[in-house]
Amino acid sequence: MGLFSGWFKKNQPEDYEQALAALARDIQKRQTHLSEIRLRERRATLLFSVYALLLWIIYTSMWYKDFIPTLTTHSRNSQFERTVEAVPVFVGPIVILFIRRIVQIWYTRIGDAEEKALVKLRKQQQDKIEEVKQKTNYYSMRNLIERYEGGPRSNPTRDACCSTPTRSASGPSAHPPNASTAYAGGASADACPRNYVSRIAAAIVAPLPPPRKQWFDKLADAILGDDDSSATGAASRYALICQKCFAHNGLVKESMWEDAQYVCPKCGYFNPSARALRQLKEGKKKSPSPDSRSPAGQSPNTAPGAKGQFAPPLGVPVKADGGAASAERPQSDSEPTEGASMSMEVDSLPTHTRIASHHPTNDHYNPRFNHIMSSVGDGTTVVDGHVSTAGASAHNGKGVQFDEPLKPGRKDGIANFTTTVDYLEEERPFFVKIGKDGLIAALQKLDKQLKNTGRGHVLSRKVPTDWIGKEVTPGQIGLINHGGLPKILTRPGRYPGMPLRNWWARKWIGTCGLSDTVIQFGGLTVVQVSQNQAAVVSDPQNHVFVVKNSGFVAYAIEGTYNVLSIVDQTHLPTVIKDPITKVTLGWSHEVTMKSRTGTGTKQDYVVALFLNIPANNCAILQKGDDLELLPAGQHYITSPNVTLRGMFTLGENQIEMPTKDIFTRDQVPVSLTIYLKWQLTEPLKLTTHGYNTPYDALRDKTQSILTQIVAHLDYSSMVKQRSLGPDNLDDGSDASSAFLDALRTRAMDDLHLAALEYGIIMKDLAVIDRQFKGDIASTMDKLTTRALQAQVEAANVDRENSNKIKQEEGALAVARIKAQAQNTKADTEAYSIVAAAQAQAKRLQIEAEAQAKATRLTAEAEAEAIRLRAAADAAVIDQFAREMELRRNEVARVKAFGPKAVFVPTDGLGSQLGSSMVTGMAAGLGVLETRKG
CATH class of the missing domain: 1.20.5 (Single alpha-helices involved in coiled-coils or other helix-helix interfaces)
Structure with a gap:
């Protein structure tokens, strides 16, 4: 009977208590083994390093004193012997480091295998817990309790979780930050039957004592620092348990537990800090948690059974009290609640202003948004991601209310302002804003905060000298690596290497300027930006914020502050142009952050968008179904749910638009080239209708209107007029005046009215070219071409005759001018001859008178001379003299x-x-x- 008794025995239900206890024991054994592996690794590494270093020092000392015996057959003073003896001195440190690395790799492989087995056991434990939840209707019971209990804080289990810290089990059972084994004792306690859960919790065996450290372990901790992942480090940590889903969210130190606030990665619930909850109970502070509201404060459009709360996404600005701006979850994760309008933050530094956005589903467009212009600060706009605004204080029992849809009759819609808190103004642990006192004062304040929490200081206590050592000049700070922790030298001078305690376990890194824009060293981050710069920074929680005209000093205990980019806001690299008119609309720059995905690969994700919009331009932002007008200026967007819809220019634009083939009344296809001139005045209307450029909106309307006009005209009436511009509309006798009148009156007017619907004002419309197509059009075009050729030939003949007439008229005019010139020349010659004759006669008269006068004078002179000679001769008395004179x-x-x-x-x-x-x-x-x- 014993052989067949098992066939007729009923299947016993699975004992979850024993299964969970077995899994817990296995996990504890694996954790203990893993801790022992880590300790063995540290011991082996330390012992090998110490012994190898001692041997190397002894050998080096003997080599230096020349106490080493001969190692080869060569003479002691030979070059080969000296080289062989010196090789261990220089190769020894490399060999020591290499063997040390091999030992570490060996233990790392063993530890990784143990961790894989531990992860597998935890996965089995999680699956078993989920199975228990399914069997005991955990989720349905929790929903019923949350729906019908008196208040969200009435659950004693939840109150205990949020008010009392859950200290992690000492020893190897402490979970790493990503572990989720807390479900065994906390998650199921709220939904499972009390007796069954108590039996499961009691079935988990007590944690095993941690391995005892030896003297060399303590020496390794003193030299290398305490291991945070060890059992002793985890024993002084507190577990972060989500208040909503009771998921384990890692461990924090006791000094950080009261200020720890986080978003649960599993359910998205925002867990405020214990300090904030304690102050809330004392009535000193509003609760930042969405659970602080009463069920009566729910939106009337929210279903009672729907999930009532959800945490804001990363990047949402938080309130001054450390909590995040909360919002109710709509009925669907992807659709907003009916009757509620989304709102977004448009913060203009230094004043932050929230503007309710226009809802595109309204029946009427509200033109008030044309006057939303930034007039504060330097025109910088921050777009950050609030989903809703709190309607009243949480302790009054009123919940978060959504804004009503913006209607034309609502005059206070645009005046709905709230103030958001700057990231630098919030109280954050180990985060100090750099004020007017400069970087040194901020470092001193940070050092004081670290000392008050029991952590090591960052400012070094070394005293500088002026004779030897590492030099730190005025305007610089020195950086020292002290066992992996940063130490800062702020006083200028020289820092000597002696005594030895000054540089024991310390390494000199270098110096940095006090005015350097970014300094990152050993978890310490310093950011200082000037007027034209903007620093994009990611904090340890991957919250991206932007720093302008200021700076900060931060020390990350867990995680890092990553400076993603330093942006020059007036010289952004990417030019945004209109694809149609090629007009420059502005400049942009996307700041990306590398994130490692589940596959192990790194991808770039856009976390901030900078915009530089020139004057008379604007941009349209989109948040869900809401659109917002962004004026000219320098702006940046960090909200993940706000995207750039497009950029537009508010000036005049013009373009030549070719139309599609249009059939006349006699079925002749014609293609027109239209000249359009317009000005966009209301970009929100254009984007509300789904158009990206004004040309896209005008193209369809222009094609439709021209099709209606041309369809009522004949080919003959269109072919007579070659130019269809507005200059040809004055003459009413033109055969094509019907077409031109229709183009001027109907087309322009209809297109103007249609453009106003899209926020566009039409300035001008003209047809500058047309081409007829088809067989009839080609035949008639040939005839028209021949007629035009005949007209051209006749015009050429007329032009030649006119040229000949003009040539003859020119020759006649030339002859007339020549005759006049000859007459003038003859008159001139006659006048010159008469004048010459008169001058000659006058000259002869003057010469004759002069000659007569000269003759008269000569004669008188000769007569006088004769008289004088005669008188002289008469005066000669001597005969001989007279004879001689006669002979002479x-x-x-x-x-x-x-x-x-x-x-x-x-x-x-x-x-x-x-x-x-x-x-x-x-x-x-x-x-x-x-x-x-």
């Missing part, structure tokens, strides 16, 4: 005849004959002399 006169008389004179005697006939012969001979002699001369 004769000589002068003969001399006056010249050398060629011939004297002939004149006495008798013979004398006459002789005289004739002599005269002839004299004439011949005279001729000969003349030829010779």
Whole structure:
């Protein structure tokens, strides 16, 4: 019977108590083994390092003192022997580090395998707990309790979780930050039956004692620092348990527990700090938690069974009390509650203003948004992500209320202002804003905060000298790595290396300027930006914020402050242009942050968008179905639920638009080229209708209106008029005046009215070109071309005749001008001749008068001379003198005849004959002399 008794025995229900207890024991064993592996690794690494270092020091000392015996067969003073003896001195540290690394890798592989097994056991434990929840209807019971209990704080289990710190189990059972084994004792206690849960909790065995540390473990901790992941470090930590889903969210130190506030990664619930909850109970402070409201404060449009709370996304600005601006969850995660309008924060530094956005589903457009302009500060706008605004204080029992939809009759819609708190103004642990006192004062304040919480200080107590050591000049700070922790030297001077305690376990890193924009060292982050700079920073919770015209000093205990980018706001790299008109609309710059995904790869995610919008331009922001107008200026967006819809220019634009083929009344296709000129005045209307550019909105309307006009016209009426601009509309006798009138009156008016619907004002419309298509059009175009050619030829003939006439007229004018020139020349010559004759006569008269006068004077002078000579001769009394004078006169008389004179005697006939012969001979002699001369 014993063999077959098992067939008829009923299946016993699975004992979850034993299964969970077994899993808990296995997990504790694995954790203990993992802790032992870590301790063995530290022991082995330390022992090997100490022994190897001692051996190397001993060998180096012996080598330096030349106490090492001969290692080779060569002589002691040979070069080879010296090289062999010196090799261990220089290669020894490298070998020591290499072997040390091998030991660490070996233990790391063992530890990784143990961690994988531990993760697998925790996964099994989690699956088993989920199975218990399913079997005991945990979720349904929790929903019923939350729906019908008197208040959200009436659950004693939840109150205990949020008011009393849950100290993690000492020893190896302390979970790392990502562990979730707290479900075994906390998550199921709220929903499972009390007796069953108590039995499960009691079934978990007590934690095993941690491995006892030896003297060399304590020495390693003193030299290398305490291991936070060890059992002793975890024993002084507190577990962060979510108040809503009771999920384990890691461990924090006792000094940080009261100020720890976080968002549960599993359910998205925002857990405020214990200090804030304690002050809330004392009535000193509003609760930042969404659970602080009563059920009566729920939105009337929210279903009673829906999840009532959800935490704001990362990037939402938090209130001054450390809590986040909360909001009710709508009926759907992707759709807003009906009747409620979303709102967004548009903060203009230094004044932060919230502007309710226009809802596109309203029946009427509210033109008040055209006047939303930034007029404060330097025009910088911050768009950050509030989802709703608190309607009243939480302790009054009133919940968070959504804004009503903006209607045209609501005059106070645009005046709904709230003030958000700057990230730098909030009280954060180990986060100090740099004030007017500068960086040194901020570092001193941070150092004081660290000392007050029992942590190591960051300002070094070293005293500088002026004779030797590392130098720190005025305007700089020195950086020292003290066992992985930062130490800052703020006083200028020199810091010597002696005594040895000054630099034991310390390493000199270098110096940085007090005015450097970014300083990151050992978890310490310093950011200082000037007027034109903006620093994009990610805090340890991956909350991205922007720092302008200020700075801060922060020390991250867990996580880091990462400076993602330093942006020059007036010289952004990316140019945004209108794709149609090529007009520059502004400049932008996206700041990205690298994040590691589940596959182990790193991807870039956009966390901030900077915009530089020039004058007379604007941008449209979108948040869900809401649109917001952003004026010109320098802006940045960090909210993840606010995106840039587009940028527009408010100036005039013009373009030549080709239309599609349009059929006339006689079915002749024609293609037109339209000149459009417009101005966008209300960009919100354009984007509300779904258009990205004004041209996209005008193109369809223009095509439709021109199609209606051309469809009522004939080809013949259109082909006569070559230009369809407004200059041809004055003459009413034109055959195509019907088409031109329709284009001016109907097309322009209809297009103007249609453009107003999109917030566009039409400035001008003209048809600058048209092309007819089809066989009929080609035939008629040929005929028209021939007629035009004939007209051109006739015009050429007329032009030639006109040119000839003009040439003849020109020749006649030239001849007339020549005749006039000749007449003028003749008159000039005659006048010159008469004048010359008169001048000649006058000259002759003057010459004659002068000659007569000269002759008269000469004669008078000669007569006077003769008289004087006669008187002189008469005065001579001596006869001989008179004879001599007479002879002289004769000589002068003969001399006056010249050398060629011939004297002939004149006495008798013979004398006459002789005289004739002599005269002839004299004439011949005279001729000969003349030829010779």
